[in-house]
Amino acid sequence: MLLIHCPWCGDRAELEFRHCGEAHLVRPADPAALDDTQWAAYLAFRDNPRGWARERWRHVHGCGRFFNALRHTLTDRFAATYKPGEAWPEPPI
């Protein structure tokens, strides 16, 4: 069970959180302007990296807020969590 640092509430057990997929995917401002392939890229295609992943979590059974995290998908370690709208931190070396 992961220990996750909510940027507002601090360290909490994974049970309080919900993973919400890849971060920094911005919904297109004008979806109608996209062709089907571009729209599918937004809908379904993902980085799915082995290594540092930028992802979204929500402290769903806590403050209810969404935030972003930098987590390594081989070790499941978090390097950082940060608020939406903030620039993502550089992965540790």
Place this chain on the structure above:
Amino acid sequence: MNGFGAFRLLREALRGQTGWEPQWRSPERPQPTYDVVIIGGGGHGLATAYYLAKQHRVGRIAVLEKGWIGGGNTGRNTTIIRSNYLFPESAALYDHAVQLWEGLSQELNYNVMFSPRGVLMLAHNVHDEQSFRRHVHANRLAGVDNEWLDAEGCRAFCPPLDIHQQRYPVVGGALQRRGGVARHDAVAWGYARAAAALGVDIVQNCEVIGITRGADGAVTALSTSKGEIRTGKIGVVAAGSTSLVMAMAGVRMPLESFPLQALVSEPVKPVFPCVVMSNTVHAYISQSDKGELVIGAGTDQYPSYSQAGGVQILSHTLEAICELFPMFRRMRMLRSWGGIVDTTSDRSPIIGLTPVPGLFVNCGWGTGGFKATPGSGHVFAATIARGEPHPIAAPFSLDRFATGRLIDEAAAAAVAH
């Protein structure tokens, strides 16, 4: 390849079992050129190589495995085999596999221990019942066996089942009698042995580190930890690593990879005659030939390549097992393990061509890949050999995410209202 069978076994016994040769050739290094290179030495990849050699007479085939064959999800699942999927496209694919399972031991001359013990999916509420009866109707129409049992019928088929448990009593279930289990490792080994006998090179500890494309965009070669290989056709069957391998060819995939855990109990005398699944309470259980209760858990919520998951996931599953089968509370977990499952947004696999000429992909099986192994290899081999999708594979194309022609088995089972 010397055949397996009772007489050979007796003959070798007289020689102290010293006459056996390696079951598959495993050259230390790959050849410089192949007609087809399969990336991934799991059941699906080895089956693909076998059918390429056997049915499509492809001459030079290599299977590259970064670790040891069958060491990924092939050896990390709960071995459930069934084909009672809702949509005709899915049922056709999985039933193609079941039909191959039924003769696979003889086909491969290797006992893969396919055991059609019956797979019972439990319904716990009105919605489950509606959904499962819809499955039964759809399957019967498609010629796939599936039948509805009432609660007493479920208990008769699986005597340890407590149908009157307090929180989620069993209201009935969908039974596929042709479904069952098989010995997962033997599937990889059996395909490896049969493929190698047809000349396929199975190269273990050989990790692909790059895919080269020519001026026209088509694949021309790949680089590996054991050197460069020239080839015009690459089949990627690397569950748990698909996104990474495809990225080497510049292709982004509609996949996320999640940990999936399973566990076995200590072995006991036969007590559990079939396979039982309950999606409502997340429990999947059968008993192996060795006597272990084999129990599948759900996926963890976050993508990971760690082959490890949280203990709370195992707890959740064992809570459900103890509710359905309260006499198993004193059974003990002996081993647990984790796999990495590639999931698509519609929970159906992707089999077929990619935007890169010469590059083919077979992935996205989620939690259900083992059951499809022979069928998946069979249709993927045809797809690679002909350069166009096998009819059964055609609906599972990569472009369905753009057209919207999804095959959403998960949504079809969704609970609402």
Place this chain on the structure above:
Amino acid sequence: MTRLASGGRIDRTRPLHFSFDGRAYTGYAGDTLASALLANGVHLVGRSFKYHRPRGIFSAGVEEPNALVEIDRGPGQREPNVRATVVPLVEGLVARSQNRWPSLRFDLAAAAGLASSVLGAGFYYKTFLGPGRDAWHKRWEPLIRRMAGLGRAPEAPDPERYANRYAHAEVLVVGAGPAGIAAALRAAESGARVVLCDEQAEFGGSLLAEPDAWPQLAADIARLRANPLVTLLPRTTAFSYGLQNFVALAQVIEAANGLRERLWQLRAGRVVLATGALERPIPFSGNDRPGVMLADAARQYVLRWGVLPGRNIAALVAHDTGYAAAFALQDAGAAVAAVLEMRATAPAALLTEAVRRGIRVLPNHGIAGTRGGHRITGLLAAPRNGDGAPDASRATPVACDLLLMAGGWTPSVHLFSQARGRLVWDSALDAFLPGKAREAVTCAGACAGEGLTPGLPVTLLAAGSARAPKAFIDPQNDVTTRDIALAVREGFRSIEHVKRYTTNGMATDQGKTSNMLGLAVVAGELGRSVPEVGLTTFRAPYTPTSFGAFAGRHRGLLFDPVRTAPLHDWAVGQGALFEPVGQWQRARAFPQAGEDMLAAVARECLAVRNAVGIFDASTLGKIEVTGPDAALFLERCYVNAWQKLGIGRCRYGLLLREDGFIYDDGVVGRIAADRFHLTTTTGGAARVLHMLEDYRQTEFPELQVWLTSTTEHWGVIALQGPRARDVLTPLVEGLDWADFPHMAVAECRVAGVPARLFRVSFSGELGFEVNVPASQGPAVWQALLRSGTPHGITPYGTETMHVLRAEKGFIIVGQETDGTVTPDDAGLTWLIGKAKTDFIGKRSLVRPEMLRPDRRQLVGLVPRDRSTLPDEGAQLIASAASRVAEGHVTSAYRSATVGHPIALGLLAAGRARLGETIFATNLSGPATPMEVVAPCFVDPKGERLRG
């Protein structure tokens, strides 16, 4: 008797009676079942998995592969495969041997051993291929299954209880041997909160077999016990080491009140692993007979339990500690027939001591075979050849009744490895040791190699054994050195392959004693070193752990929370039938005396159509959407247009996923310019709120809008039927009826309670939904019942609700839709705001697949014979003989109002096929001809609800 007159930690004043295979024995408090059996001269305790060979007590701890018994504490409390070496003896203990028939001493299945030359590793992959394709399943598998398995599973539900606890510790110390106790004292006395756990009932670890250390041990434990910062957990196994120092512990309690075990899930600041080391057995022919025992285990039986497990012993020694064991047994009265020293020479000091004791030491010797049936009676001592194998031609027999094996030590690095720490091969100690850690973890004592000395390297321990017959590595699974060699010969070179092919290390002892030997044999066969061959992964659990401990208190009604609506108790009192919907329990129907559900539903339906019905709709999800941008927010999310919705008016809202498929629906009322009352489906409440929060927080953070779940704030009472207004009017205050048309909402008082009153209909009749604070729900319900009595008010349940809405063709998300249905498929395109350029899912609706003319569309269906009820889920086919599905029946009911069965379905291009005949499949007969009709069976013009 082999119990010594004195010595050990047992309490000779407290005899305990127990039975094994029906025979009565006596032991003492402090015994394990194994020590008590040995004290009674019982060596034969089990049978092996495959060949059913006799098996004795092999070890004194958790690594025991052989001495597995069934413990029977009564109905539902029978437990298979229990290691006798870890069971504390208690009064009345009933133990039985297992995996034998008809008896332990005479087991017919032992005939399998005669065929062991055929039944080598993986034999089952090579045969059982016929006759016929199903020969395996039909003919062979049942035989194999009967032979396999060990004990019997319990047959009755376990009446005992299991508990669960989450905890934190600044320091968790695993293992209460000398290193663990020292670490715990150090940490606690520096002010840290410490948890110290040990799998045994008594703390002390290896010190428990060191009588000289007992006074200090007692003092140390007293110091720990006196320290309020310290939690001591005996009989507690740390079995799983997860990320961020999250360690799972299984504590055995066995309290008289029926509390059996507790699962601890503990997050520790730092973990100290003091898990010790396990002695290595030695592969040689016949090393599996009862009476062949790990040397240090025998020493522990003498010094800790006061038991002499043999009177005439021999020892096969590859490590110095073997001498200590032999000397201890001799001191306790055993004769030492011989010490076979596998090394070229014994260490001088030990040799001197052995000579002083009159013990014959044969250097550079191995064992070429053993004798004995149910217990060892002798061995063949043989000098070792150049390849390390014992030379049988030069063997001399040695009689003995106990044979000690001292193969050296393997540090217990399991948990360190589970913590994803790197293991490094230490060639000096000939063992894998903890290397770089990934967690805040320290290893102390023998598990870190501290205090261990090298013996004969494990590859030399196994040297030459691969040619020896019946040299067992995994004595439970009957894996021999020859099996390993066969696997290597057949191309299984990865240690994981060898493990899977031979099953080595996959027995209930999880390879604690067999893994290293397996590695050594593979290394020998491949001509590689042990670290080159590699190591199988260590995974949880460290020792087998009860399912019940994982499940804890999550059983029965506590398995999953039950949610009930405010009127649940009232419905129970009325004898309602209930159905689970998600976690909710909802009243499905209210049958009266003599009625079945069908009859009740027919009566309830007619009451609504002809008079008035009352329904508890409280489970509907409710979200309060507030803020100046509330309308704009809904505009961006739902398909509908919201900005122009008047205050005091409501609208049926439809929510899609981004992929264009229907996700949820519900009525949304505008309470004020900046306030909406949004309803969701019962099952969708949480996920709709989650989805809306997602868009609010991350896509539209610039909007001034807030979402609050009010599902459990409001009790919702639906009044439906032509007399609904008559029932309501006398109770309503503060409402302008003149401005309260269909799809209106107002804040007023109902029965004196502040209410939000909706004029909405899910039945097609004049209808209202009264929202009142949930706590007031029962009172308002009663007031409405009283007011409705003259009008024939009738309570109805979810089944009637379903029938009524189906008669009107209203969809239920999750029944008419399944995640593959678009608004157009459901006939709901009219809901979409025409002028809207975007909303969630809009772009997906113009993908090619969504525009196909043959998409499945919602239709009504009526059986041609006006009597056959089609099955929900039945497939729709063009002719009775067709095999091609063109859709399916989503809902089907007997409609008392219409007078015949009605159904809704999704049918390819259905809206263009009205009047056609389509067939619904039938599981028990020919397909049912159905007429395709518009999906509305009652009041198609919708006049009644405006009445």
